[in-house]
Amino acid sequence: MKVGYLGPEASFTHNATRTAFPNEELVSYHSIPACIKGVEFGEVDLGVVPIENTIEGSVNTTVDYLFHQTTIPVGAEIVLPIYQQFMVSKKNQARWLETTKIMSHPQALAQSQEFIRTYFPLAELEATPSTAYAANFVASHPNQKIAAIAPKMSAETYDLEIVGKDIQDVEINQTRFWVLGAEKIELPIQSEHQKLTIALTMPNNMPGALHKALSAFSWRDIDLSKIESRPLKTTLGEYFFLIDINVQKPQLLLDNALEEIRLMGGTVKIFGNYAIHPINGV
Known part of the structure; x- marks a missing residue:
């Protein structure tokens, strides 16, 4: 199996990829879009790209490309401690x-x-x-x-x-990486909890649209770990919302929440329902 990653060799992404896929052929790409396209075009079976850092927040290039330009699923997440x-x-x-x-x-x-x-x-x-x-x-x-x-x-x-040594501003500095290319990806790293990531778009000019959407999760006691807005790149002032959901409830309850949002006129894009794999001591 071939696994693409944001290169070059000896980068943090290479470190995470090498740990998660120690016996696979690793292929370096010069940019995040190039790595994702490598998965799309079948050059590699899977791709590993950064999605968020403790200090700097989301990697917008990854988020925007996955939302606007592809339907490749997220099959796993790797969390790597970052020491600069x-x-x-x-x-x-x-x-x-x-x-x-x-x-x-x-x-x-x-x-x-x-x-x-x-x-x-x-x-x-x-x-x-x-x-x-x-x-x-x-x-x-x-x-x-x-x-x-x-x-x-x-x-x-x-x-x-x-x-x-270890000159990063924050002692506990981590980066999340997404493994793309399949809905479920098994890694030789112990997993923690499960996470569901969606992109949510609500109709224009709906008063309290975001509040109404979030209420679909709230009254069902569904725990959200992240919500972030990104430009839709259509008209100034229009956004989609990236939401991470801790999967602690039955799948039917999650499905019902998403269906309620759709009935309000919202659009839901599911990035993936995947396990979290923290790496320690690398």
Whole structure:
């Protein structure tokens, strides 16, 4: 089986994918849409993409593509603890405080702002396609006073020296990844609870539309763990709502709640009903 992931190698997504699929062929993609299209076009059987981070929130590229452009189901979720490392070439290890440019993925830069402000308030920050890309660039330019923020695996892969350990602003920093391509996907990682994710759109000009929709869950005591609005990309001021539901009630009760919303004139798109698989100690 082939499993696609947002690359390159040694990125956080690669880390999660490698742990969840240790014996499968892994295929790197340069972007989230490219990875999802790889599943759509049959280049790979499954795809792994980030969906949310503790600090930075939802990955809008993933949410919007799955809502607007595909019907590929979510079959599992992986939760990976995120530890950001500050790394330089071995040649610059002794003078790492002289770094003039810091490179990383925008989310990694945002997750490490306190460290950057403390040690490098004047350094140039350069966003890169991935954390692993930044590490690779630093390794390829050892004579430049540059550094990367990336996972530990990147330092090992590209032979860099970690000079700042676990520099993320929040100690408990996690990223959720969705496994796409099948309605139910078995992983060799112990699962916790089940989750149902839907996208909800209500009719225009309906007073209290969101309140009425949420009441379908409320009076049935259905627990919602997340609700977020995203632009419909039609007219300014029109949105769909991304909702995560903790599956603790009978399926019939959930189905009835969704049917009640449809009877109000709402539209419901089901992303997936899937198990949560936390990864520990990676």
